[in-house]
Amino acid sequence: MALLTIKNLCIEFPGxxxxxRAVDEVSFDLSPGxxxxxxxxxxxxxxxxxNGIVQLLSAPGRVSSGEIFLNNTKISTFSSxxxxxxxxxxxxxxxxxxxxxxxxxxxxxxxxIETINKNLGIEDSKEASRIAVDLLDQVGIPEPEIRIxxxxxxxxxxxxxxxxxxxxxAGDPELLIADEPTTxxxxxxxxxxxxxxxxxxxxxxxxxxxxxxxxxxxxxxTDRVAVMYRGKMVEIGKTAELLTSPKHEYTKSxxxxxPRSSKKIERFPLVEYIETTAxxxxxxxxxxxxxxxxxxxxxxxxxxxxxxxxxSFVTRDAFLKKNRKYLQATRDVxxxxxxxxxxxxxxxxxxxxxxxxxxxxxxxxxxSGSIKFDGVELVDNPDPVAVKQARLQMQMVFQxxxxxxxxxxxxxxxxxxxxRFHRLxxxxxxxxxxxxxxxxxxxxxxxxxxxxxxxxxxxxxxISIARALASRPRLLICDEPTSxxxxxxxxxxxxxxxxxxxxxxxxxxxxxxxLPVIRQMCDRVAIMRHGRILETAESEDFFExxxxxYSIELLGLMPRFDKIYEVEATV
Amino acid sequence: xxxxxxxxxxxxxxxxxxxxxRDKVAITSSTVFLILALMALFSPVIAPFDPxxxxxxxxxxxxxxxxxxxGADERFLLGTDDQGRDLWSTILYGMRVSLLIGIFAVLLQAxxxxxxxxxxxxxxxxxxxxxxxxxxxxxSFSTLMVAIIVLAIVKNAFGADTYSSWAMFILILVIGLSxxxxxARTVRSSVLAEKEKEYVDAAHVMGFGSTRIMFKHILPNxxxxxxxxxxxxxxxxxxxxxxxxxxxxxxxxxxPSLGSLISIGKEYLFSGSWWITLIPGFFLVLIxxxxxxxxxxxxxxxxPKLYKGVA
Numbered sequence: 001m002a003l004l005t006i007k008n009l010c011i012e013f014p015g016x017x018x019x020x021r022a023v024d025e026v027s028f029d030l031s032p033g034x035x036x037x038x039x040x041x042x043x044x045x046x047x048x049x050x051n052g053i054v055q056l057l058s059a060p061g062r063v064s065s066g067e068i069f070l071n072n073t074k075i076s077t078f079s080s081x082x083x084x085x086x087x088x089x090x091x092x093x094x095x096x097x098x099x100x101x102x103x104x105x106x107x108x109x110x111x112x113i114e115t116i117n118k119n120l121g122i123e124d125s126k127e128a129s130r131i132a133v134d135l136l137d138q139v140g141i142p143e144p145e146i147r148i149x150x151x152x153x154x155x156x157x158x159x160x161x162x163x164x165x166x167x168x169x170a171g172d173p174e175l176l177i178a179d180e181p182t183t184x185x186x187x188x189x190x191x192x193x194x195x196x197x198x199x200x201x202x203x204x205x206x207x208x209x210x211x212x213x214x215x216x217x218x219x220x221x222t223d224r225v226a227v228m229y230r231g232k233m234v235e236i237g238k239t240a241e242l243l244t245s246p247k248h249e250y251t252k253s254x255x256x257x258x259p260r261s262s263k264k265i266e267r268f269p270l271v272e273y274i275e276t277t278a279x280x281x282x283x284x285x286x287x288x289x290x291x292x293x294x295x296x297x298x299x300x301x302x303x304x305x306x307x308x309x310x311x312s313f314v315t316r317d318a319f320l321k322k323n324r325k326y327l328q329a330t331r332d333v334x335x336x337x338x339x340x341x342x343x344x345x346x347x348x349x350x351x352x353x354x355x356x357x358x359x360x361x362x363x364x365x366x367x368s369g370s371i372k373f374d375g376v377e378l379v380d381n382p383d384p385v386a387v388k389q390a391r392l393q394m395q396m397v398f399q400x401x402x403x404x405x406x407x408x409x410x411x412x413x414x415x416x417x418x419x420r421f422h423r424l425x426x427x428x429x430x431x432x433x434x435x436x437x438x439x440x441x442x443x444x445x446x447x448x449x450x451x452x453x454x455x456x457x458x459x460x461x462x463i464s465i466a467r468a469l470a471s472r473p474r475l476l477i478c479d480e481p482t483s484x485x486x487x488x489x490x491x492x493x494x495x496x497x498x499x500x501x502x503x504x505x506x507x508x509x510x511x512x513x514x515l516p517v518i519r520q521m522c523d524r525v526a527i528m529r530h531g532r533i534l535e536t537a538e539s540e541d542f543f544e545x546x547x548x549x550y551s552i553e554l555l556g557l558m559p560r561f562d563k564i565y566e567v568e569a570t571v
Numbered sequence: 572x573x574x575x576x577x578x579x580x581x582x583x584x585x586x587x588x589x590x591x592x593r594d595k596v597a598i599t600s601s602t603v604f605l606i607l608a609l610m611a612l613f614s615p616v617i618a619p620f621d622p623x624x625x626x627x628x629x630x631x632x633x634x635x636x637x638x639x640x641x642g643a644d645e646r647f648l649l650g651t652d653d654q655g656r657d658l659w660s661t662i663l664y665g666m667r668v669s670l671l672i673g674i675f676a677v678l679l680q681a682x683x684x685x686x687x688x689x690x691x692x693x694x695x696x697x698x699x700x701x702x703x704x705x706x707x708x709x710x711s712f713s714t715l716m717v718a719i720i721v722l723a724i725v726k727n728a729f730g731a732d733t734y735s736s737w738a739m740f741i742l743i744l745v746i747g748l749s750x751x752x753x754x755a756r757t758v759r760s761s762v763l764a765e766k767e768k769e770y771v772d773a774a775h776v777m778g779f780g781s782t783r784i785m786f787k788h789i790l791p792n793x794x795x796x797x798x799x800x801x802x803x804x805x806x807x808x809x810x811x812x813x814x815x816x817x818x819x820x821x822x823x824x825x826x827p828s829l830g831s832l833i834s835i836g837k838e839y840l841f842s843g844s845w846w847i848t849l850i851p852g853f854f855l856v857l858i859x860x861x862x863x864x865x866x867x868x869x870x871x872x873x874x875p876k877l878y879k880g881v882a
Binding site: 016358361362363388391392394395396398399400403404405406407408409417418421422464467471 | 589768769770772773774775776777778779783788791792794
């Protein structure tokens with residue numbers, strides 16, 4: 001007996017450039033107590049299905065055909081008045097970002113009781129408040145009687161997501177739609193939230209539609225999984241079966257693009273079904289090309305040396321120094337990056353890893369300590385010319401490809417600007433060099449005439465890399481270069497970075513929160529927490545024999561394919 | 572493809588043109604504005620008389636009603652004012668004066684406001700506090716008050732004759748100097764948002780100087796709000812000029828703007844010669860509404876969050 005049945009659902013977005021079909025003939029059903037994962041890359045239409053079920057599509061989107069049944073009631077033809085009764089009381093929603101999905105002006109109690117009043121029809125506030133405390137207890141919030149009087153900002157991200165889940169459950173729904181419920185959370189919290197969702201669905205016999213882009217989440221929590229590709233459902237099946245023996249080509253390529261945590265591979269397998277690189281690229285021989293002819297230096301051992309680096313941010317300013325409050329972003333950080341290696345900095349959000357990158361790149365000034373690049377001191381060096389020369393040899397690739405390019409400049413100009421500004425090449429050669437760079441990163445020189453908004457996230461990241469290469473750096477700082485990208489695109493960008501490193505002998509400082517990516521990319525790793533480096537080790541040693549307690553804990557939480565959640569074991 | 576045609580096609584396919592074609596208010600208001608602006612620009616060609624030429628004025632023709640009224644002279648389409656000037660010609664010339672003052676005053680405002688806003692937002696800290704407090708002080712004086720004081724002083728110090736030959740420049744200067752904080756604040760707030768973006772960090776990492784980052788990277792990304800506020804400020808400047816002229820401090824009677832015409836007519840309003848005030852008033856309202864509606868349209872297009880209707 002299916003809880004939710006969807007038959008040939010089509011959702012369309014009529015727009016300026018014709019009607020776009022976001023969901024195309026999708027059918028599936030969901031039983032009570034079951035967790036169905038909807039997985040796909042951005043634009044696959046997975047969230048649209050979730051929103052379409054409760055008619056929360058943003059205008060001008062509409063369900064153009066198909067039927068949706070909830071417990072044998074056809075809800076796809078419900079008017080907006082009727083569907084309001086469904087939302088909350090029969091279908092609960094968990095949103096992606098717990099930082100914005102709670103109203104900051106009301107206490108948790110207000111928000112819970114409002115939902116309970118509306119959906120369960122309980123007017124007695126004592127009774128409602130008892131239910132609310134009970135719910136908070138169920139979602140694992142300690143001391144619920146006290147916490148319930150607090151405002152959302154007094155909760156951490158993971159705790160807020162628990163509150164969101166409690167609110168979703170407050171109406172005692174039959175169906176739970178969770179749209180990327182853990183994407184905004186750290187791994188350690190992600191694991192707790194997923195176990196909680198799984199536990200609650202089992203206990204309450206609630207069906208759950210879990211929308212996610214993350215194969216690790218799918219593997220660890222779902223019973224069945226449906227794979228979406230450009231609006232179509234290409235495959236559906238038991239999670240364990242689908243992940244181990246995928247049938248459809250797209251599923252295969254998607255799975256192969258996910259970085260493995262278990263062993264290091266040379267390159268990610270090149271797969272179809274993703275944006276391919278441009279055809280007819282001119283190959284350049286780096287040895288004779290301008291790109292490879294930067295001022296080469298004799299081989300030194302340590303390219304970057306960081307000693308006792310400290311930085312604190314003022315969190316509360318005061319006139320008197322003793323009244324000021326500080327947040328110690330980095331605390332006595334020591335590390336050395338050897339010439340030609342990829343050095344990984346890992347840690348959860350707020351651990352200070354990006355701050356180190358920003359200090360090395362000169363975007364932030366440290367309070368104390370020393371940063372030496374190729375023997376040149378970068379902190380408080382009285383010789384600004386030497387610092388400028390040294391800084392020119394380090395470049396950065398940023399996290400967000402959508403904001404790291406100036407949208408008012410053409411791609412050609414973006415890449416040519418550092419060459420022109422620092423007079424790195426004769427003016428008449430710049431056009432050719434820029435074209436070669438674009439070819440080299442797989443975009444093709446024709447891309448130079450366009451503006452950044454005409455490119456996808458992965459392509460923009462290629463532009464960003466080309467721009468970084470334009471000043472012929474020796475050190476490339478990559479700050480979460482792929483965390484905003486889909487897995488298949490991530491695989492391509494990581495391959496590109498590896499290729500470039502081999503050809504140009506680049507040294508990389510690679511910052512990521514994603515342990516499998518770190519394993520695939522890095523030679524050595526430093527793990528950070530609360531601004532301190534806890535452990536520095538060879539990458540293979542770190543993953544096989546972590547020394548620090550925190551490292552062991554993090555590695556244990558890392559989503560793995562080999563620990564696919566066994567359906568039979570718990571039912 | 573020729574780059575010129577591709578630019579042109581890019582413009583034709585842009586969101587601006589797309590929304591423009593679907594917005595009746597925007598089409599109407601910009602058509603009205605365009606017609607009025609062209610009329611003003613070509614006023615020496617269109618106007619049957621030159622109102623600045625005293626030899627063409629005959630006091631005997633004064634206070635003639637428009638042609639559709641009884642006792643009209645068919646030489647004067649919209650009638651004449653108290654000195655016998657053809658109202659139609661005077662309005663055309665007056666519109667030219669009003670628009671010139673509006674546009675140049677805003678250009679001056681923009682020049683000052685953009686530089687101060689950029690510096691203030693980009694450098695931040697103490698510089699920002701000082702510049703923005705100056706802007707606050709400037710804003711706490713009403714533009715009209717400042718203008719009246721300055722114009723009165725200039726008029727007394729240099730005499731009415733010198734004043735009338737320089738009136739336009741002085742008006743542009745006064746309106747431009749007293750309204751810059753509007754633009755500076757707009758620019759500053761968008762600079763604050765833009766400078767946190769990673770492309771600015773990237774420019775820093777590539778070793779570019781502050782001036783280059785401010786003008787080449789941040790400023791182009793702040794242009795949309797500047798366009799919106801500048802359009803609305805043109806309408807504002809025209810009204811300010813009209814108000815000053817109405818109070819007798821703006822354009823002299825010999826080179827009337829729309830405001831001075833309304834001012835001339837107010838004494839005859841109850842003696843039956845309503846057209847001297849109401850017809851220039853109508854044109855003033857028309858031009859200001861057209862500009863304001865264009866500004867509203869630009870604001871809606873550039874700010875999708877305010878997007879009103881559902882397509």
